[in-house]
Amino acid sequence: xxxxxxxxxxxxxxxxxxxxxxxxxxxxxxxxxxxxxxxxxxxxxxxxxxxxxxxxxxxxxxxxxxxxxxxxxxxxxxxxxxxxxxxxxxxxxxxxxxxxxxxxxxxxxxxxxxxxxxxxxxxxxxxxxxxxxxxxxxxxxxxxxxxxxxxxxxxxxxxxxxxxxxxxxxxxxxxxxxxxxxxxxxxxxxxxxxxxxxxxxxxxxxxxxxxxxxxxxxxxxxxxxxxxxxxxxxxxxxxxxxxxxxxxxxxxxxxxxxxxxxxxxxxxxxxxxxxxxxxxxxxxxxxxxxxxxxxxxxxxxxxxxxxxxxxxxxxxxxxxxxxxxxxxxxxxxxxxxxxxxxxxxxxxxxxxxxxxxxxxxxxxxxxxxxxxxxxxxxxxxxxxxxxxxxxxxxxxxxxxxxxxxxxxxxxxxxxxxxxxxxxxxxxxxxxxxxxxxxxxxxxxxxxxxxxxxxxxxxxxxxxxxxxxxxxxxxxxxxxxxxxxxxxxxxxxxxxxxxxxxxxxxxxxxxxxxxxxxxxxxx
Amino acid sequence: xxxxxxxxxxxxxxxxxxxxxxxxxxxxxxxxxxxxxxxxxxxxxxxxxxxxxxxxxxxxxxxxxxxxxxxxxxxxxxxxxxxxxxxxxxxxxxxxxxxxxxxxxxxxxxxxxxxxxxxxxxxxxxxxxxxxxxxxxxxxxxxxxxxxxxxxxxxxxxxxxxxxxxxxxxxxxxxxxxxxxxxxxxxxxxxxxxxxxxxxxxxxxxxxxxxxxxxxxxxxxxxxxxxxxxxxxxxxxxxxxxxxxxxxxxxxxxxxxxxxxxxxxxxxxxxxxxxxxxxxxxxxxxxxxxxxxxxxxxxxxxxxxxxxxxxxxxxxxxxxxxx
Numbered sequence: 001x002x003x004x005x006x007x008x009x010x011x012x013x014x015x016x017x018x019x020x021x022x023x024x025x026x027x028x029x030x031x032x033x034x035x036x037x038x039x040x041x042x043x044x045x046x047x048x049x050x051x052x053x054x055x056x057x058x059x060x061x062x063x064x065x066x067x068x069x070x071x072x073x074x075x076x077x078x079x080x081x082x083x084x085x086x087x088x089x090x091x092x093x094x095x096x097x098x099x100x101x102x103x104x105x106x107x108x109x110x111x112x113x114x115x116x117x118x119x120x121x122x123x124x125x126x127x128x129x130x131x132x133x134x135x136x137x138x139x140x141x142x143x144x145x146x147x148x149x150x151x152x153x154x155x156x157x158x159x160x161x162x163x164x165x166x167x168x169x170x171x172x173x174x175x176x177x178x179x180x181x182x183x184x185x186x187x188x189x190x191x192x193x194x195x196x197x198x199x200x201x202x203x204x205x206x207x208x209x210x211x212x213x214x215x216x217x218x219x220x221x222x223x224x225x226x227x228x229x230x231x232x233x234x235x236x237x238x239x240x241x242x243x244x245x246x247x248x249x250x251x252x253x254x255x256x257x258x259x260x261x262x263x264x265x266x267x268x269x270x271x272x273x274x275x276x277x278x279x280x281x282x283x284x285x286x287x288x289x290x291x292x293x294x295x296x297x298x299x300x301x302x303x304x305x306x307x308x309x310x311x312x313x314x315x316x317x318x319x320x321x322x323x324x325x326x327x328x329x330x331x332x333x334x335x336x337x338x339x340x341x342x343x344x345x346x347x348x349x350x351x352x353x354x355x356x357x358x359x360x361x362x363x364x365x366x367x368x369x370x371x372x373x374x375x376x377x378x379x380x381x382x383x384x385x386x387x388x389x390x391x392x393x394x395x396x397x398x399x400x401x402x403x404x405x406x407x408x409x410x411x412x413x414x415x416x417x418x419x420x421x422x423x424x425x426x427x428x429x430x431x432x433x434x435x436x437x438x439x440x441x442x443x444x445x446x447x448x449x450x451x452x453x454x455x456x457x458x459x460x461x462x463x464x465x466x467x468x469x470x471x472x473x474x475x476x477x478x479x480x481x482x483x484x485x486x487x488x489x490x491x492x493x494x495x496x497x498x499x500x501x502x503x504x505x506x507x508x509x510x511x512x513x514x515x516x517x518x519x520x521x522x
Numbered sequence: 523x524x525x526x527x528x529x530x531x532x533x534x535x536x537x538x539x540x541x542x543x544x545x546x547x548x549x550x551x552x553x554x555x556x557x558x559x560x561x562x563x564x565x566x567x568x569x570x571x572x573x574x575x576x577x578x579x580x581x582x583x584x585x586x587x588x589x590x591x592x593x594x595x596x597x598x599x600x601x602x603x604x605x606x607x608x609x610x611x612x613x614x615x616x617x618x619x620x621x622x623x624x625x626x627x628x629x630x631x632x633x634x635x636x637x638x639x640x641x642x643x644x645x646x647x648x649x650x651x652x653x654x655x656x657x658x659x660x661x662x663x664x665x666x667x668x669x670x671x672x673x674x675x676x677x678x679x680x681x682x683x684x685x686x687x688x689x690x691x692x693x694x695x696x697x698x699x700x701x702x703x704x705x706x707x708x709x710x711x712x713x714x715x716x717x718x719x720x721x722x723x724x725x726x727x728x729x730x731x732x733x734x735x736x737x738x739x740x741x742x743x744x745x746x747x748x749x750x751x752x753x754x755x756x757x758x759x760x761x762x763x764x765x766x767x768x769x770x771x772x773x774x775x776x777x778x779x780x781x782x783x784x785x786x787x788x789x790x791x792x793x794x795x796x797x798x799x800x801x802x803x804x805x806x807x808x809x810x811x812x813x814x815x816x817x818x819x820x821x822x823x824x825x826x827x828x829x830x831x832x833x834x835x836x837x838x839x840x841x842x843x844x845x
Contacts, residue, residue, distance in 0.1 A: 056718065056843070077720030092715040094708045095835070105708050106719030108701040116701070 013062030040216030085157025095142030256285035290474025345432030411442035540787030549737030556730030562617035564762025570742025592739030599735030610840035710834030
C-alpha cells in the first residue's frame with residue numbers, strides 16, 4: 001500500500017489523555033520531498049499528533065511507518081534515529097549555552113566535549129552552506145533574536161540527520177519578513193529532498209508554501225487535499241465545520257473627538273530599560289486604533305500605563321480633555337469608574353483569577369459597585385444573575401456561572417473577560433491580544449462585538465501581535481518598534497509588506513521605505 | 523617575621539576550615555546545577571561524619587571510615603532524588619527532612635552503639651587521616667618566605683585537604699569540558715530541551731545527585747576522621763548551609779565558589795584568633811560576638827553584595843512533561 005515515495009505514514013493512530021480523545025483514528029501520508037501542511041484550530045490535536053511522531057508521547061493505538069518501514073517510536077531518541085527532527089513551538093534550547101553547545105546536546109559523540117565540538121563546527125559549516133542558514137555558532141543563544149533561535153533549532157535537527165522536519169507553529173513569534181525568510185529556507189530544504197511538515201493555524205502560510213494539506217478538527221483528520229486545489233475559505237470551513245467570515249464585515253468608521261490622548265509618553269522600567277519613547281496617540285470615539293508590532297516592543301507597557309497599572313516616567317495622559325497624569329484617578333480602579341475598560345493581554349495572569357468561579361470573575365474590578373454589594377457583604381444573587389446575562393449575551397460555554405474560570409476553554413475565558421469590560425459600556429476600551437489562543441469561531445464573534453461597540457461610539461485601542469487581526473479590525477494602525485511609534489496609517493492603505501517593514505523598525509519617509517540605520521551610519 | 527608567621531598560621535587554619543566547605547559546595551554544585559535545590563547538604567555531611575567515625579572506630583581504618591561516610595551520604599542523596607525527582611516532591615521540604623532526620627538519628631545511634639552520650643570514641647592512629655609531609659618540606663623550611671610557606675602552609679595537611687583543593691579544577695573540568703557536565707548544566711537550565719534531545723531528565727538528575735552524595739561523604743568524613751577525632755553531636759554546625767551560601771555567593775561557578783568558601787573560612791580562622799585578644803580602642807570583644815562573625819558576614823554578603831546572580835533557570839522545579 002505504501003508507495004516508496006512516502007516518507008511518513010500514520011495508520012489509525014489514537015491517543016487519549018484521560019477521558020479526552022485527543023487523536024481519533026488518524027491516518028496520514030506524507031510524500032517525500034514535499035512540504036505538507038497540517039492545519040486546525042487550537043486544540044484540534046495537531047501538536048499532540050506530531051508529539052507522537054516525535055516520540056514525546058506514545059500513541060495508544062496505531063502504527064507509524066517511516067520510509068515504508070514500520071517504526072516503534074517510544075522516545076525522541078528513536079525518532080531521531082528514524083530521521084525525524086522537530087522544531088517545537090517553544091524552542092527547546094538552553095539559553096545560557098552557545099549555539100554549538102545547544103546543537104551537540106544529546107549527540108556529543110564521546111565523554112569529552114572537545115572532539116565533539118570540533119566535529120560539529122565543521123559539519124555545521126557544511127550545513128550552513130548547503131541550506132544557506134548562516135549563524136554565529138559561538139553566540140550565546142539567549143542573546144539571539146527569535147528568528148535566529150529558530151534557525152538553531154532547524155540546524156539542530158539537520159545535524160542529527162533529519163530527513164523529515166516537523167515545525168510546530170513556527171511563525172507565531174516572527175515578523176512577516178522573518179516568516180518569509182523561514183519559508184525560503186523550507187523551500188531550500190524541499191529542493192534538497194527533505195520532507196517538511198508544517199503545523200499551523202494560519203491559512204495564509206498553508207496557501208503560501210505547502211504542496212499538500214491535511215485538516216484536523218476536534219482530534220480527527222477531516223480532509224487531505226492538494227494545496228493548489230483548495231482555497232482559504234474552503235480550508236477555514238473544513239477547520240471549523242461551517243463557513244466563516246474571514247474578513248470582518250464593517251462599515252467605514254465615523255470618528256468623533258479624541259477621548260484618550262497621550263503626549264510624549266515615556267516609561268522606564270525597574271531595570272532602567274526605556275520601554276516607551278515619546279508615544280503620542282489619539283484614540284477617538286467611534287474608531288478602532290490598532291497597534292501592530294512584534295511582541296516585546298513596548299505594546300504591553302503601553303497598555304499597562306494606559307490601564308493605570310504602571311506609572312509613566314514622563315509625558316501626559318489626557319482623558320476627556322483632562323490631564324489625568326498626576327491625578328489621583330490615574331489607577332486601574334478609578335479609571336474603570338470614569339469609563340475606561342481594560343482587557344489585559346494575558347487573561348491568565350491579569351484578566352481572571354483562574355481559581356475563582358465565573359460569577360466571581362464577572363465582578364473583578366467592579367466589585368465595589370453598589371449593584372454587587374449588600375451592606376458589607378457581596379450580593380451573590382446579583383453576581384450570578386449578571387454572570388448568567390453575560391453568558392447568554394456572549395454565548396459562553398458551558399453556561400455555568402459556578403464553574404471555575406480554569407474550567408473554561410481559552411476562547412470562553414476570553415469572552416468572560418470581554419463581557420465584563422464591555423458590558424460596563426466604557427467610553428474607552430483597551431484590548432490586548434483580543435483573540436490569542438482563541439479558535440476561529442470565537443474570533444469571529446469577538447471581532448463582531450468590538451465592531452458593534454465601535455459603532456455605538458466607543459473609542460477602542462486594540463493591541464495584537466497578529467498582523468491579520470490588526471489589519472482587518474482597525475480603522476487606523478500605529479506600528480510600534482522598540483518603544484516608539486514608527487508610523488501611523490489608515491487601515492485602508494495598509495498592507496503586510498508596509499506594516500512588516502515598520503514592525504522591523506524601518507520608518508517610511510516620503511512614502512518610500514527608508515532604513516533607519518542608513519541615517520545613523522551616514 | 524612575626525606578622526608573616528601570624529598570616530601563615532591564619533591561612534593554614536583557613537585551609538583546614540575551608541576543606542569541608544569546599545567539598546560540600548562542590549557537591550551542591552552538581553545538585554543545584556542539575557536543577558535540584560540541595561538544602562540537605564548539612565544532613566548528608568552530618569550523616570557521613572557519623573558513619574565515618576563509627577566505621578573507623580570499629581575497623582580502625584580511616585579509609586574504611588571514608589567509605590562508610592560516602593555510602594551513607596550517597597544513600598541520603600538517593601533518598602532526596604527519590605523524593606524530588608521520581609515523586610516530584612518539594613525539594614526544600616525533602617532536604618529539610620533529611621537534615622532533621624539525620625540530626626536526630628546520629629546521636630540516637632551513637633548512644634545505642636557507643637554509650638558515650640551521643641559521641642563516638644576518640645579516634646587515633648590509623649583511624650584518623652594523618653598529616654602528610656610533602657617531599658623536601660623539612661629541607662626547605664629554612665629558606666625564608668618561600669620555603670617556610672611551603673613547609674608550614676602547603677605541606678602538613680591530611681589527604682582530604684588536598685582532595686578538596688583538587689576537587690575545584692576537577693569539578694570545573696567536568697562541568698565545562700565533558701558530556702556529563704554539559705548535560706548537567708542543560709538539565710538545570712531547560713529540562714525540556716534535554717528531554718527532546720532524547721536524554722532522560724530523571725536519570726541525569728539522579729546521576730548529578732549521586733555525585734553530590736559522594737562529595738558530601740568526603741566533606742562529612744573529613745570533619746570526624748581528619749579535622750576532628752571522632753563524631754560529636756551536630757558537629758557540622760551549619761557548615762552545610764554555609765557551603766550552600768558560598769555556592770550562591772559564587773554564582774554556581776566553581777572558582778568563585780572556592781573563593782567564597784575561603785572567605786568564610788578565613789573569617790572563621792580570624793574569629794578563633796581574635797577570641798580574648800584585646801584590640802586597640804574597643805578592648806576585648808565578647809567571644810559570642812566574634813563567633814557570630816562568619817554568620818553575620820554570610821548574611822551581609824548574601825543580602826547585599828552578591829549582585830545579580832543567575833541561578834540555574836529550572837532550579838527547584840520538578841520536571842513534568844506538559845500535556
